[in-house]
Amino acid sequence: MADTLVSVVAPLEGVEPAAVQARRPESSRRAAFTVPSFLGLVPFAAYILLFLGLPTAIALFTGFLDGSGSFSLTNIEALADPVVLNTFGNSIGLSALTAVVGSVVGAACCYALIGTNPTGLLRSVVDSASGVLAQFGGVMLAFAFVATIGIQGMVTVYLRDSLGIDIFADGVWLYELPGLVLPYIYFQVPLMIITFLPALEGLKPQWAEANASLGGSRATYWWRIGIPVLTPSFLGCLLLLFANAFSSFATAAALTSQGSQIVPLQIRAALTSETVLGRENLAGALALGMIVVMVIVMTLYSLLMKRSAKWQR
Amino acid sequence: MIEPRPLTRWLILGVVGLVFLVPIVAMGEFTLRRGLEGGYDFSRWIAVFSGGLTGEYKGVLTALGNSVVLAVVTVAVMLVILVPTMVLVQLRFPYLRRAMEFVCLLPITIPAIVLVVGLAPVYSVVAKMFGSGVWTLSFAYGIIVLPFAYRAIQANLQAIDIVTLSEAARSLGAGWTTVLVQVLLPNLRRGILSASFISVAVVLGEYTIAALLNRVNLQTALVIVSKSDPFVAVIFALLALVFAFLLLLAIGRVGAPRRKRSLTGASS
Amino acid sequence: MSLTTRSAAQTDAKTRGAGATVEFRSVVKEFPGHRALDGVDLTLQPGEFVALLGPSGCGKTTALRVLAGLEDATSGSITIDGADVSGLPANRRDIGMVFQSYSLFPHLTVLSNVEFGLRMRKVPKDERRTRALAALDMVGLGVHAERYAHQLSGGQQQRVALARALVTEPRVLLLDEPLSALDARVRVQLRDEIRRIQIDLGITTLFVTHDQEEALAVADRVAVMRAGTIEQIGAPEELYTRARTSFVAEFVGLSNRLDGVVDESGTVMVEGVRLPLIDATTPLGPVSAYVRPEDVVFAAEGIPAEVVSSSFLGSFRRTTVRLSSGALVRIQHGATAPAAVGDSVFLALTGAAVAVQQRA
Numbered sequence: 001m002a003d004t005l006v007s008v009v010a011p012l013e014g015v016e017p018a019a020v021q022a023r024r025p026e027s028s029r030r031a032a033f034t035v036p037s038f039l040g041l042v043p044f045a046a047y048i049l050l051f052l053g054l055p056t057a058i059a060l061f062t063g064f065l066d067g068s069g070s071f072s073l074t075n076i077e078a079l080a081d082p083v084v085l086n087t088f089g090n091s092i093g094l095s096a097l098t099a100v101v102g103s104v105v106g107a108a109c110c111y112a113l114i115g116t117n118p119t120g121l122l123r124s125v126v127d128s129a130s131g132v133l134a135q136f137g138g139v140m141l142a143f144a145f146v147a148t149i150g151i152q153g154m155v156t157v158y159l160r161d162s163l164g165i166d167i168f169a170d171g172v173w174l175y176e177l178p179g180l181v182l183p184y185i186y187f188q189v190p191l192m193i194i195t196f197l198p199a200l201e202g203l204k205p206q207w208a209e210a211n212a213s214l215g216g217s218r219a220t221y222w223w224r225i226g227i228p229v230l231t232p233s234f235l236g237c238l239l240l241l242f243a244n245a246f247s248s249f250a251t252a253a254a255l256t257s258q259g260s261q262i263v264p265l266q267i268r269a270a271l272t273s274e275t276v277l278g279r280e281n282l283a284g285a286l287a288l289g290m291i292v293v294m295v296i297v298m299t300l301y302s303l304l305m306k307r308s309a310k311w312q313r
Numbered sequence: 314m315i316e317p318r319p320l321t322r323w324l325i326l327g328v329v330g331l332v333f334l335v336p337i338v339a340m341g342e343f344t345l346r347r348g349l350e351g352g353y354d355f356s357r358w359i360a361v362f363s364g365g366l367t368g369e370y371k372g373v374l375t376a377l378g379n380s381v382v383l384a385v386v387t388v389a390v391m392l393v394i395l396v397p398t399m400v401l402v403q404l405r406f407p408y409l410r411r412a413m414e415f416v417c418l419l420p421i422t423i424p425a426i427v428l429v430v431g432l433a434p435v436y437s438v439v440a441k442m443f444g445s446g447v448w449t450l451s452f453a454y455g456i457i458v459l460p461f462a463y464r465a466i467q468a469n470l471q472a473i474d475i476v477t478l479s480e481a482a483r484s485l486g487a488g489w490t491t492v493l494v495q496v497l498l499p500n501l502r503r504g505i506l507s508a509s510f511i512s513v514a515v516v517l518g519e520y521t522i523a524a525l526l527n528r529v530n531l532q533t534a535l536v537i538v539s540k541s542d543p544f545v546a547v548i549f550a551l552l553a554l555v556f557a558f559l560l561l562l563a564i565g566r567v568g569a570p571r572r573k574r575s576l577t578g579a580s581s
Numbered sequence: 582m583s584l585t586t587r588s589a590a591q592t593d594a595k596t597r598g599a600g601a602t603v604e605f606r607s608v609v610k611e612f613p614g615h616r617a618l619d620g621v622d623l624t625l626q627p628g629e630f631v632a633l634l635g636p637s638g639c640g641k642t643t644a645l646r647v648l649a650g651l652e653d654a655t656s657g658s659i660t661i662d663g664a665d666v667s668g669l670p671a672n673r674r675d676i677g678m679v680f681q682s683y684s685l686f687p688h689l690t691v692l693s694n695v696e697f698g699l700r701m702r703k704v705p706k707d708e709r710r711t712r713a714l715a716a717l718d719m720v721g722l723g724v725h726a727e728r729y730a731h732q733l734s735g736g737q738q739q740r741v742a743l744a745r746a747l748v749t750e751p752r753v754l755l756l757d758e759p760l761s762a763l764d765a766r767v768r769v770q771l772r773d774e775i776r777r778i779q780i781d782l783g784i785t786t787l788f789v790t791h792d793q794e795e796a797l798a799v800a801d802r803v804a805v806m807r808a809g810t811i812e813q814i815g816a817p818e819e820l821y822t823r824a825r826t827s828f829v830a831e832f833v834g835l836s837n838r839l840d841g842v843v844d845e846s847g848t849v850m851v852e853g854v855r856l857p858l859i860d861a862t863t864p865l866g867p868v869s870a871y872v873r874p875e876d877v878v879f880a881a882e883g884i885p886a887e888v889v890s891s892s893f894l895g896s897f898r899r900t901t902v903r904l905s906s907g908a909l910v911r912i913q914h915g916a917t918a919p920a921a922v923g924d925s926v927f928l929a930l931t932g933a934a935v936a937v938q939q940r941a
Contacts, residue, residue, distance in 0.1 A: 037405045044398035047390075048416055052456050055431030056423050062430070105329065112325035115316035128561035131511075133333075135461075136518030136557050139532045140550035143539060144336035147343035147547050154339035186336065189329070208315045221315060247424030250520035254536050264426040264521075271430065271525055287427040298422045474682060480651055481684035481742075483671040485749065486701030499688040 060291060062284030075285035084266065088289065090177055091262040095245035098184040103238040105185075106192020110200050113193075118201075130190035137187050138250030145183045145255070150174055177261040183251050188241050195240055199233035199308060229308075236304035243297045247290070263290055340551045344544055357544045370545055376534030377549075379447045383530060384516040386451035388509045391462050394455070396505060399463070400497055403470055404479060417463035420456055425521040428456070436526055447528050457522070458515050462508035469504025503567065510564045514557045600627035600785040601662045601752035603648065608657035610643050610809075617643040619809035620657070625753075628783040630776065631814075632796035635806035636832070641789045644806070645755050648787065650674045661752055672701070677746030677784075681758040684742055685730035691717065691741050692726040698749040716748035717741070719778060736767040743775065747782065754779065754786040760795065772799050793833050797821065805829050821873075823859050830871040837877065837910045841870035852884045852904060854930045872930055874899065874913035879920075880929035886910065888924045902926060 066072035078084060109126075116122050133141070149155050151172060159165040173179050203226060211221045249264035260266040263286060270283035317325075345353040361370055402409050420428075432453055443449050475497055482496045498505070520532035531553070539546035603625040610618035617640045625631050633641035646652045648659055650671030658667050666674055677698075685694050695713040704712070717723045720740040722733075730738055739759055746754060756775070760768040776799040779786050790796050796803045797817040804814040805828070813820060813829045824830035831838070841851035847861045851870045886902035889909065893916065900912045910928070920926050 037401070040401045041398060041406070041409075043394050047394050047452075047455070050435065051432075051452050052416075052419065052423070052428070055428050055435055058431030058434055059427050060431075108325050109329055112317055112322045124562055124565045127565055128558050129333075131561045132514070132554060132557045136514045137554075138518055139520050139535055140518070140554050141336075143535070143543070143547045143550040144340050144554075146539075146543065148336045148339035154342045155335065186333070189333075203315065205315075218315070226315065243421070247426060249424075249426040250518075250532065253520065253524065254539070257540075264424075267426055267430065268525060271433070283430045287430045290427050291423065294422050294424065294427075473687065474684075477680050477682055477684045478686060480649075480671070481678065481680060482686070482697070483651070484649060484676060484678035484755075485698035485745065486672045486675075487697075488672055491701070496686055500686070502688075 056291075059284055059287040062281045063286075063288040065281050065284070075281050076288070078282055079285055079289050084286070084289075087261065087263050087266050088293075091246055091264075092293075094177065094180060094184065094262060095242045098181060098188045098245050099238050099241035101185050102188025102241050103192050103196075103234065106189045106237075106241075107196055107234060109189070109193050110197045113197065114200055126193065130193045132190075134187050134191035134194055138248075139254045141183045141186055142251050142254035145174065145179075145186070149182070175256055176259065179255060180252055180262075183255070184245050184248065187251075188245060191241055191244055192237055196233065196237045199230060199237070202233075202308075203229065232304045232308035236301050236308065239297050239301040239304070243294055243301070246293060246297070337551075337554070340547050344548045344551065346544075358548060361545055361548055370538075373531075373534050373538055373545065373549060376529050376531050379529055380517050380531035382448050383451055383454060384513045386448050387454040387458060387516050388512050390451055390455040391458060391508065391512055392505065395459070395462055395508075396466060396498075396501070397493070399466055399470060400475065400493065400501075403475055414463070414467070417459045420459050425457060425519075426525075428453070429522050429525045432522065432526065447523075447530065450523060450526065450528055450530070451516075453522050453526075454512075454516050454519060457519065458508075458512040461511040461515060465508035465511060466501065466504040469501050469507075473500050475500075506567065507564050510560050514560055517553060517557065600629070600783050602627055602660075603753055603785055603787070604658075604660045605644065605648070606658045606660070608644070608647060608659065609655045610640075610647055610652060611655045616809055618647065618654070621809070621811060623804060623811060623814070625785050625787060627785055630779055630786045630788065630799065630801045632788045632790060632800035632803045633806055634790060634793055634796040634803050634832070636791060639806040640809040641791075641806045642757055645757055645787055645789050648753070649676055649678055649755055675749075675751050676753045676755055677749065677751035678755045679739065679742045679746050679757065679759045681761055685738055685745070687730050689729075690726065691722065691728050691730070691733070694730070694741060695745045695748050698745060702749060712748055713744075716744040719747070720744045720774070734767075735763050736771055739763065739771060740774070743778070747778070747784070752785065754784045756786065756788045758789055758791070760790070761792075768795070775799065797833070803833075805832060824871065825860070827869055827871065835874050835911060835913075836871040837874065839870050839872060839908060839910070840906075841868050842866065843868055851930065852906070854884065856930055872910075874911045876931045877910060877912045878929050878931060879912070879914065880927050883927040883929040886926055886928055888920050888922050888926060890922060902928070 063075050064071055064073070066074055079088075113123070113126065145153075147153055149167065151168065151174075156167060159167060168174075207225055207229075208221055211225055216224070247264070249268070252262055252265055253268065256265065260269045267283050267286045267290075270286060316322075342353075344357055345355065346357075399413070402413050436449070436453075439449050439452065478496055478500070479492045482492045487496065517531060519530065520536070523530040524533050524536070531549075535546050535549055538549075603623075605621045605623040608618050608621045609616070619640075621640070621644055623631070623644075633644060635641050643652060647654050650666070650669060650673075654667060658665050660666065661674070685691075686697065689697070692710070692713055695716055696709045699709040699712060714723060714726060717726055720743055722737060722740055722744070725733060725737070725741075730741070733741065742759070759775070760771055763771065772795055775788075788796070788800065797820070800817060802814055803817055803820050804811045805820065806812065807828055813825050815823075820829060820833050824833060824836075827838070830836050839851050841849045841856075843849045843858070843863050843865045845865075847858055848855050849858055849863075849868060849870050850856075851872070856870070856872075884904060886904050889901045889903050891898060891900040896916065898914055898916055900914065902910050902912065904910060912928070
């Protein structure tokens with residue numbers, strides 16, 4: 001920074017301002033302060049541009065190019081292909097289902113955690129376990145479910161041998177679309193706990209006290225105060241869960257060895273040149289489709305969170 | 314007042330907890346199976362660890378090594394690029410804070426699977442400059458961990474008044490390097506540690522980008538191994554999950570005791 | 582009102598040359614959309630304690646920060662002992678600064694905090710420790726050397742901050758509302774202590790505050806600032822008794838504002854009473870006259886008024902009365918209440934000085 005310039009000129013021990021003044025004309029006074037500061041932002045900006053901006057732009061715009069590199073809408077039109085539409089439908093359906101189940105169960109857990117010591121062991125364990133399962137699970141969760149309800153899974157075997165129930169009587173569904181539901185719920189619930197618990201802590205105790213002093217019961221509190229206040233956060237977290245499931249790839253990739261029932265798997269197929277409608281750059285179009293969905297969902301999410309933050313200030 | 318009744322509380326947590334434990338237990342049970350004869354023992358575990366670096370599972374251990382290197386480099390990238398920028402914004406460009414927050418939360422909206430579509434061309438250039446070693450994946454990983462790292466560091470930044478601290482240090486004669494290293498960083502330790510741990514956990518669990526850019530890391534190796542030997546895959550998966558759990562637990566506890574430190578309130 | 586006048590110790594310090602002369606010359610500071618300093622001229626004599634007083638937004642803190650080097654002046658110059666420091670960055674100006682909010686480094690002990698400035702100046706370890714401990718003893722906190730900031734009370738923390746600022750023996754001491762965040766009693770104790778130390782060391786000091794009682798109590802001179810300029814500067818008594826503008830009269834101490842007429846040079850007619858003027862050159866005509874509450878007394882006859890309310894303030898009472906013209910007048914008087922609410926009383930205005938300004 002420019003300060004080092006001056007430090008060479010005027011050591012602190014016995015500052016010699018006169019000498020400094022002789023060397024620095026008035027006009028450079030301002031420059032010394034602001035110009036170098038902006039440079040400090042360059043590394044981060046360059047990094048973001050190169051590894052976030054550029055790839056995103058490429059992902060979005062290759063959808064508009066055909067095999068020879070010229071502008072074309074064929075890939076975009078391909079998004080209307082029944083196969084692709086079906087895939088999007090699967091993704092949306094899967095995400096919606098697991099988001100709803102995850103948010104309801106997660107909210108119940110958050111409710112159960114109200115009043116527990118925030119620095120206590122229970123909370124720490126729940127926070128850590130939720131963190132692991134929600135964000136770092138992916139592949140490992142797939143294995144966990146193979147071990148649980150796979151063909152030789154613990155639960156499968158138990159149900160078959162002890163209760164005579166063969167869950168795979170109609171085919172092994174674990175490695176197809178329905179098989180993703182349980183693993184997805186397994187990381188959706190923890191994610192809900194992580195994101196919804198802070199909202200519950202935003203419920204001011206004064207509201208409960210006011211409710212009591214005005215003659216309300218526990219039920220009236222939840223019905224008239226708690227739930228209405230929490231609804232924006234709840235919906236926001238539900239949307240976040242949706243977005244999380246929609247963009248999830250690792251679990252599906254680890255479980256399904258063939259087939260591309262959801263969009264991320266379609267993208268993989270398109271990238272590894274497995275014949276998907278025989279079109280180049282289809283991955284870009286699919287990516288564009290995903291981004292559109294994500295942007296809509298995340299915009300709604302941030303709007304809802306802003307609303308709830310206002311109430312719980 | 315609004316707390317649930319203890320019965321309700323423990324019923325909900327108990328049921329959910331048990332249900333969630335089933336897959337973990339199943340993993341354990343799975344790895345202890347002896348094979349066709351039935352019964353359980355630790356033979357598979359012993360096989361994995363006794364093999365060591367020259368054994369059958371050398372591939373997985375190499376991949377683990379790759380992932381560790383990736384974790385370290387990603388944390389380094391995050392520390393060198395993200396932390397100084399956040400400090401700079403807080404000190405000199407407070408009006409850019411919203412913009413930076415938006416940028417750092419973008420990776421949530423742009424999932425890895427989308428990013429990787431555009432990363433392939435970028436990485437062909439990167440390969441020319443830095444070679445195609447696995448460690449170059451860290452550049453992409455730095456982006457993936459941004460939301461987590463940013464939140465962890467920002468929470469710390471907001472709790473301390475770095476503007477006043479840096480002004481006080483400057484008034485006492487400190488140059489900017491001294492301010493950053495001797496005054497600000499020691500007070501950002503908690504946030505940086507938290508961000509680092511979370512980044513390590515994310516990198517260890519990352520699959521999408523490594524797989525689609527054809528690199529070998531822990532997760533891709535596990536997927537490959539699982540096709541031929543599911544038991545090993547499950548053993549490593551269990552270990553990784555437990556490790557990540559303990560890591561996060563450690564971060565959480567590092568934060569907690571500080572709050573309990575008593576204030577020996579002396580009167581003026 | 583001022584804690585001390587120039588004492589022998591202070592004069593000694595002056596001749597020791599401990600204090601530096603500080604000059605603001607036509608300093609202007611512009612922020613986008615807002616002119617914080619609009620041509621400030623101010624000279625601090627060696628060893629002088631000057632308070633910058635004014636409401637929020639008047640520019641007092643900006644002036645201090647420009648002197649500290651934490652902001653750059655848009656134009657004008659700052660000199661310390663005759664040399665222009667405008668080009669020097671903050672960490673090279675050899676100043677000591679105490680901030681309003683707690684600026685102690687939380688990760689260092691009290692002693693390490695105080696040693697910090699000495700470390701920057703590469704003072705050897707043993708000397709550093711000795712000097713830091715001496716500075717802590719000076720503020721009475723030597724026993725807390727190994728504690729951390731969060732273990733001390735607010736007043737203690739500010740005293741450590743003071744020791745930290747002074748241990749390097751800077752040429753100028755800057756205090757940015759150091760007492761605003763403290764309890765009332767601690768505030769009074771600490772301001773007296775700051776003044777005492779300042780006199781002992783003879784260090785030139787600039788003290789920013791919005792509390793006029795504080796400024797009057799400790800400073801050698803007080804500069805009242807408004808909208809980026811110094812409206813009036815002078816010794817505390819002078820500001821109080823000879824305010825030159827209505828802003829100063831209203832800001833410094835309590836004042837009653839009454840309508841009056843200047844009808845012959847040297848006096849003003851207020852509510853039928855003739856009072857001498859501070860500024861004899863005030864033009865004739867209608868004016869706003871300012872009378873201090875302690876200059877209004879109850880009398881057997883005079884201006885009729887009705888008692889509205891009365892507050893007991895320990896060593897004195899403040900009673901508010903309403904005149905027949907509807908104007909409210911506050912009177913400061915001895916603790917015994919002369920009359921109850923609703924009573925009719927008579928007032929006399931004693932021959933204290935009045936600051937007058939043209940009525941708009």
